[in-house]
Structures are given as structure tokens and as C-alpha cells.
Amino acid sequence: MKRIQCVVMGYGDRGSRYAEYAKTVPNELEIVGAVDVSDLRLQSAKTKFGLSDAQLYHSLDEFLAADVRCDVVINATMDSLHYATTIPLLERGYNVLLEKPVTASAKELLEIEAKAKACGCKVVVCHVLRYTPFYAKIKELIDSGKLGKVTNMQLNEHVWQGHFVNAYVRGKWRSEKECGSGLILAKCCHDTDLMCWLNNATNPYMVASFGSKSFFTKENAPTGAAEYCYACPCKNECMYNAEKFQIEKDFIPFYTWAGLNKPLDTITLEEKREFLKTDVYGQCVFKTDMDIVDRQCVTVEFENGSISTLNLVGGTSKAGRHIHVLCEYGEIVGYIEENKIIVREFNKEQVDYDEYLIDFNQDLSQEDNSVGGHYGGDYYIMKDLVRFLNGEATSVATTVISDSINSHLICYAAEKARKEHVVVDLKKEYGR
Ligand SMILES: NC(=O)c1ccc[n+]([C@@H]2O[C@H](COP(=O)([O-])OP(=O)(O)OC[C@H]3O[C@@H](n4cnc5c(N)ncnc54)[C@H](O)[C@@H]3O)[C@@H](O)[C@H]2O)c1
Incomplete structure (x- = not known):
């Protein structure tokens, strides 16, 4: 397998975490450049990976002018820059590992998809939760078909107050006007991705949503x-x-x-x-210019009649990402913070059910947690990326940009539904 040569654009929190893979598994990934407007961040990348000054670029234009050959560019700039920075990379033939959310605009999202296709480039979106052993196992159980079709999926994302205040009340995602993304897109395009990816025998169809900022006022x-x-x-x-x-x-x-x-x-x-x-x-948390919600629920109806609900609550005592998948012949339930799932399967003979527990805690080695976090997701996405770019078999999680479209459309539709008190038909609204 070839060692993948990678340039990191946006060597901030996320960019530096993905790049860490080159330190953990140096025979698979090499960092050959960094692009950032911040000299502090460029110097940090230089020290970490032993880069020369010629491998540091102060802007995308400077990078493009240098005509660097590499296998992939990690685009970990902030949300509002993703579109403007990804299109030129694709036009120059670079594969891109793109942070989520892809963009806050349906038009831009579909343009990135079309551009990737036209240029023959791969765009992998950082839906890191898919890559965790926890969600990968749920996917495997659903795809095996032994529980039957999904009838209902309940997802909860409770954002612990330390995280919520630092990111969404005082932090850089507090303002849709500034950051480009509302809360549901910034925090929960992971969850809308899970509800589509886990249930991809069908497509989302109708979206309803309610929510407001009612506490941090x-x-x-x-x-x-x-x-x-x-x-x-x-x-x-x-x-x-x-x-x-x-x-x-x-x-x-x-x-x-x-x-x-x-x-x-x-x-x-x-x-x-x-x-x-x-x-x-x-600043006082009740007086910042936060213009996003602190609670929102989303309901999605799929074409085959299955229904998913998502509850997003900001500022809770404890972090909690919960999933409960109800199927025709059983169910799966789990909290990712516990890294365990319970599976219940109908026992037709006894007219009852059998239950078993799957515990992932012992499976996660130190190495899995050495790259970022997300219960191993940050490590496994990089592991898959290297294999994907080498044309080798990857896990079920790795997909191209087209598989990230529905998750984003649901978020856009949820914002429209919440703001205008309407129910959104995805096909009528976005033609998909
Ligand atoms: N996958 C996940 O679970 C997850 C988690 C958190 C954040 N994110 C997303 O990751 C992205 C990055 O977030 P972050 O917290 O790492 O941000 P950050 O601010 O720490 O990093 C962004 C970096 O981009 C640099 N930058 C700014 N303008 C630039 C430009 N024009 N060209 C090149 N570099 C530029 C900044 O100097 C900074 O170093 C965001 O889109 C965010 O929403 C994803």
C-alpha cells in the first residue's frame, strides 16, 4: 500500500487532529504541506511534521500557485469557507477530505457534488461518527436484514453545558450570521447523516421541525x-x-x-x-449575540414509511448521544458515551425476545484514541481514507460526497420548517 501524501488546509483544532494520523501510522500517511492564514498555526505544523518553509502556504492561492503534487488535501477550514476553498481544489484535480458541514447552502452543496464528478475527484466528508465501532456495528446489524426493515429511529443529542457554552453561546458557532451554520447543521448533520446512512434502503422525503432560543436570552x-x-x-x-x-x-x-x-x-x-x-x-451567557437555537426537534418521514426523530438540546448537565432503532423483528439501543449497544431480537417460538449486549470499550486500543476523539471515529476515518485513496477495500462507512447530500438537505429543510412553521417536501424544495 502506497504512503498517502497529504496537505492540511486549516491547521486548527480539527486539521491538526486528522494530521496526527501521520504520527501514529507514519508508513501510511505523510504530511507534505500546510495551508493556513495564521502564522502561529503554520509554525505549529512545521514543528510537528518537520516541514520546510517552502511547504508552508499562507493562502489557498499561494498553495495553488506552488502546484504541489499530493494525494489529498484535508479541508478543515471553518464552515463558511468550505465552498470557496473546495471548488478551486477540485478544479485543480485534488481529492479532498472535507470537514462537515459541507456548506449551509443547498445550491453550493450540489455544486460541490457536480464539480467533484466533473473533475473526477474524490470528496470524503468527515462524518466521523459513522466510522466508530459503535455505529458501524449498528449499520452491520441493520444491513444484515435479520431485524427486518427499520420502522422508526430515535436520535438524541444532548450537548453538555461546558461544550455548549464554549462552542455555541460564547464560541465561534454561536452566530449563524457569522459562521454560516445554524445549530442543527453545525451540531447534528452527524445525526441526520446517521439516520440516512443507517437506513439507506430508502430516502428521506418530508421534514418537520420546531425549536427556539429560549434559555440563553x-x-x-x-x-x-x-x-x-x-x-x-x-x-x-x-x-x-x-x-x-x-x-x-x-x-x-x-x-x-x-x-x-x-x-x-x-x-x-x-x-x-x-x-x-x-x-x-x-460576556454574560444571557447577553451574547448568539442567534441560533438552544433546542430543536426534527421529524423525518422516509419514502418507505419509516420515521426518524432527532432531539437536540443544548446546555445539559451531561453529554448524551443516544440512538434507538426499532425494526420489524427487533431493536437496537445505545448511548455512545457508554460505548455499548443492546440488541433485542424477536423470539418467534416463545413469542418473546432475546437480548444481548455488545461492549466496544475493550476493542478500542490506545492507538484508536490517539488521533482526535469521537470514540475512535477520527482515527478510523483516516485509516479508511488511506485505503480508499489506494483503491483498497474500506469499511462500510467510506462513501463519496453523494451520500452526504441527504443529511445536509434534512438540516436545511429543518431550518426552513422551524423558521416558517411549514412541513418541507425535499423533492419539491431541492429537486432531490
Ligand atoms: N467532524 C466533526 O465532528 C467536527 C467537530 C468540530 C468541528 N468540525 C468542523 O471542522 C471545521 C474546522 O473547525 P475547527 O474547530 O478546527 O476550526 P479552527 O478555527 O480551529 O481551525 C480552522 C483553521 O483554518 C484557518 N483558516 C482560516 N481561514 C483560512 C483560509 N482562508 N485558508 C486556510 N486556512 C484558513 C484558521 O487560521 C484555523 O487555523 C469546521 O467546519 C467545523 O464546523 C467538525
Whole structure:
């Protein structure tokens, strides 16, 4: 098998995690360049992979002008840049591992699909959950047919408050206007992907949705609360007090301190305190410019009559991604945080059911968790990518861009349904 040569565009949180595969399995992947507008991030890639200055590119144009030969470009720039950066890469013949969400626009999504086809390039979307042993096993069980067809799928995504506040209330995904993606697309195109991929004997058809921002609102701020926590008379009683939440607990520091543009281990306590006096990470959680929802449910009807529901709740006490698949002759249920699933199969003779547990915890080696996270998903997507580009057999998870279309259309339709209080027919709305 050939060692895959890879350039990382957007060497931030996600880009650096995927690139880590080259350190874990160096005979399979080599990082031969990095493209980023941030010199700090380029220097970090240079040190990590021993790149020369000539292998660092400060913009996509600079990279394209250098006419670098490589097998794949990882596009891990932020959501709103995916379309504008992927199209030129495809036009120049590069295969792309593209972070999700692909884009927030149906027109752009279909254009990327068409461009990949026209240019003969592969675009693999980072639906990393598919690659976990947990969801791969559920897929295998459904595809085996022994439980019959899927009749109903219930998915829940409870976003723990440390994650929700850092990414969606104070963080860079808090504003659809700025980031391009609403919450359902940014957080749950994974879940809409799972509901389509696991049930791909059929296609989604109708979409309904409700949701709102009803907790992180100005009205819910404690009486007398200040704009910034450092000056707030309520800070000692408030769980979200930035001094406690961002400095003491330091949840997801890579997000919080990115604005300081310094290596994390060089930032002093004084610098952090000063930063929080004016940055959104120091702002009252009830008063930020967050323009996305903090709860949403989505219901999807499929052409064969099966129905899926998704409940997304932001700011919960505990993280929880849950799935319950009901089939004609049994069911599958599991919480990915526990990394275990329970399978129940009808026992026709006894007019009862048999139940068994599958535990993935012992299967995940240290290596699987060494690349990013997502219960092994970040590692397995890279492992599959290397095989895919070598023309070798991959797991059932690896697919081309066309298999990511439905998940995104459901998210766009859900936003339309929620905002306009309508039910959306995917074919009529998007012609697919
Ligand atoms: N697959 C998942 O589960 C998952 C999880 C989190 C985030 N994401 C997605 O991954 C993507 C990246 O998120 P992140 O948290 O790593 O962001 P990040 O901000 O940490 O990284 C983005 C990088 O892109 C660089 N950049 C900005 N403009 C650029 C340009 N024009 N050309 C090249 N580089 C540029 C930035 O300097 C930064 O280093 C987003 O689309 C996000 O939604 C996916």
C-alpha cells in the first residue's frame, strides 16, 4: 500500500487532529504541506511534521500557485469557507477530505457534488461518527436484514453545558450570521447523516421541525447582571461566571483562548483575565449575540414509511448521544458515551425476545484514541481514507460526497420548517 501524501488546509483544532494520523501510522500517511492564514498555526505544523518553509502556504492561492503534487488535501477550514476553498481544489484535480458541514447552502452543496464528478475527484466528508465501532456495528446489524426493515429511529443529542457554552453561546458557532451554520447543521448533520446512512434502503422525503432560543436570552439574565462577568454583581452565584467557567474549569481551552493568538502553554493568568474583560468569552451567557437555537426537534418521514426523530438540546448537565432503532423483528439501543449497544431480537417460538449486549470499550486500543476523539471515529476515518485513496477495500462507512447530500438537505429543510412553521417536501424544495 502506497504512503498517502497529504496537505492540511486549516491547521486548527480539527486539521491538526486528522494530521496526527501521520504520527501514529507514519508508513501510511505523510504530511507534505500546510495551508493556513495564521502564522502561529503554520509554525505549529512545521514543528510537528518537520516541514520546510517552502511547504508552508499562507493562502489557498499561494498553495495553488506552488502546484504541489499530493494525494489529498484535508479541508478543515471553518464552515463558511468550505465552498470557496473546495471548488478551486477540485478544479485543480485534488481529492479532498472535507470537514462537515459541507456548506449551509443547498445550491453550493450540489455544486460541490457536480464539480467533484466533473473533475473526477474524490470528496470524503468527515462524518466521523459513522466510522466508530459503535455505529458501524449498528449499520452491520441493520444491513444484515435479520431485524427486518427499520420502522422508526430515535436520535438524541444532548450537548453538555461546558461544550455548549464554549462552542455555541460564547464560541465561534454561536452566530449563524457569522459562521454560516445554524445549530442543527453545525451540531447534528452527524445525526441526520446517521439516520440516512443507517437506513439507506430508502430516502428521506418530508421534514418537520420546531425549536427556539429560549434559555440563553436576555430575559433570563439574573436581575442586575452586567454585560461582562468580571464586573457583574451576580458572578458569585452564577454557574457561567467566566472567571470560573473559562479560567478555573478551562473547558475546551483551544476555543476560549484562540483569540489571544499564542501557544496555550504561554498564556498567563493576567492575560486571560484581561482578555475576558472585552471578549465574548467573558460576556454574560444571557447577553451574547448568539442567534441560533438552544433546542430543536426534527421529524423525518422516509419514502418507505419509516420515521426518524432527532432531539437536540443544548446546555445539559451531561453529554448524551443516544440512538434507538426499532425494526420489524427487533431493536437496537445505545448511548455512545457508554460505548455499548443492546440488541433485542424477536423470539418467534416463545413469542418473546432475546437480548444481548455488545461492549466496544475493550476493542478500542490506545492507538484508536490517539488521533482526535469521537470514540475512535477520527482515527478510523483516516485509516479508511488511506485505503480508499489506494483503491483498497474500506469499511462500510467510506462513501463519496453523494451520500452526504441527504443529511445536509434534512438540516436545511429543518431550518426552513422551524423558521416558517411549514412541513418541507425535499423533492419539491431541492429537486432531490
Ligand atoms: N467532524 C466533526 O465532528 C467536527 C467537530 C468540530 C468541528 N468540525 C468542523 O471542522 C471545521 C474546522 O473547525 P475547527 O474547530 O478546527 O476550526 P479552527 O478555527 O480551529 O481551525 C480552522 C483553521 O483554518 C484557518 N483558516 C482560516 N481561514 C483560512 C483560509 N482562508 N485558508 C486556510 N486556512 C484558513 C484558521 O487560521 C484555523 O487555523 C469546521 O467546519 C467545523 O464546523 C467538525
